[in-house]
Amino acid sequence: MQSTSSGHNPALLPGLSVFVTVARNLSFARAASELGVSSTAVSKTIKQVEAALGARLFNRTTRSVSLTDAGSQLLKTVEPALASVDSAIDQIRSDYDQPSGELRINSSHVAFVSLIEPHLTEFLRLYPALSVEVSIDNVLSDIVGVGFDVGVRLGHTVQQDMIGVPLGLPQHRIVVGSPDYFRQHGEPKEPQLLIAHTCIRQRLHTRGQFYEWVFWVNDRNQQVNVTGNVIYDEMRAVVSAACKGVGLAYVFRQFAEKELAEGKLRAVLEPFSPVGEPFYLYYPHRTHMPAKLRVFVDYLKAKCP
Known part of the structure; x- marks a missing residue:
């Protein structure tokens, strides 16, 4: 089979699909019906493919259509290749339609x-x-x-x-401490008094900034620069340390609900809690x-x- 061009010819791909449909039906009329086009359009496409390949693909008579040797050879190669393409397309569509x-x-x-x-x-x-x-x-x-x-x-x-x-709901931040801590050090009555307390600080990540202790004071957010001798980078550890009386912690209320309900922690300064935001x-x-x-x-x- 001779070729009038070399290399990959993207323009041939639609025509090859038409070729496989005609070869499968051995009928231009049935192929046209399957593809939803006219017989004339199918015939024109096949002629374009044959011209591009420099080979006749079908023997045509008024009564029958059959594959030439070149057509049979092309069909053996092209049909499974196009089936693989169809399968890949179906898989992509399935990935977007079926959760997997x-x-x-x-x-x-x-x-x-x-x-x-x-x-x-x-x-x-x-x-x-x-x-x-x-x-x-x-x-x-x-x-x-x-x-x-x-x-x-x-x-x-x-x-x-x-x-x-x-x-979910907005995450409200509160200051908590253990009953033992409050018995020894008392409860702060306003945010600025936290500077006299031992506070458990938290980094946002290993080398990141400290989590800010922010409060709603006089209709605006106010940050208090607390101090303490223990630093964690994860709130679960902060809550655990507060339960042990290490110091005061600044955490999401929802995250410490269990400890608050069990009496291991007590919240203070709640009237000064900032407006919460959801995750x-x-x-x-x-x-x-x-x-x-x-x-x-x-x-x-x-x-x-």
């Missing part, structure tokens, strides 16, 4: 414990074809750059080019959202309205 594969989530520990962990088992039961990888840290990761599908952070930390979905589930803008991401977003929105 791995969903990679980046979250702070507080957000994970409060919003994701309580619902993860049920989510995986509902979508058994999905697997979930959760990375927990306090670093404000570039989720696209490091390959995550979705992140969960407080609203003010979410990048502006992301789509953000609020989850946000965020992800990059996509015209076609993968099914694994869509079902996760919808599920958490329903569970954490």
Whole structure:
């Protein structure tokens, strides 16, 4: 079989699909019906393919259509190749329609414990074809750059080019301490008095800034520069240290509810607690959202309205 051109010719691809349809039906009329075009259009396309290849692909008579040797040779190669392309396209569409594969989530520990962990088992039961990888840290990761599908952070930390979905109630920050600590050192009655207390500080990540102790005073936010001799980079450790009487802690109320209910911690300065903000589930803008991401977003929105 001679070729009038060398190399890959993208213009041939639609014509090759028409060729396979005609070869499968051995009828221009039936192929035209299957493709939803006229017999004339099919005949014209086949002639263009034959001209491009420099070979006759079909023997045509008024009564029958059969493959030439060149046509048979081409069909053996092209038909499985086009089937592979169709299969790949179907798989891509399936990935966007049917939730499957791995969903990679980046979250702070507080957000994970409060919003994701309580619902993860049920989510995986509902979508058994999905697997979930959760990375927990306090670093404000570039989720696209490091390959995550979705992140969960407080609203003010979410990048502006992301789509953000609020989850759950606003997270209110409070000062807590153990009963033993208050018996020994007393309770501060206003935020500025915290500078006389031992406070457990928290870094946002290993080399990051300290978590700010902010209070609502005289209709505005006011930061108090507390001091203390213990620093953690994770709020769970902060709560645990406060329960042991190490010092006062500044935490999300929802994160310390259990310890507060059990009497291990007591909240102070609540009238000065700043206006809370919710956590946000965020992800990059996509015209076609993968099914694994869509079902996760919808599920958490329903569970954490």
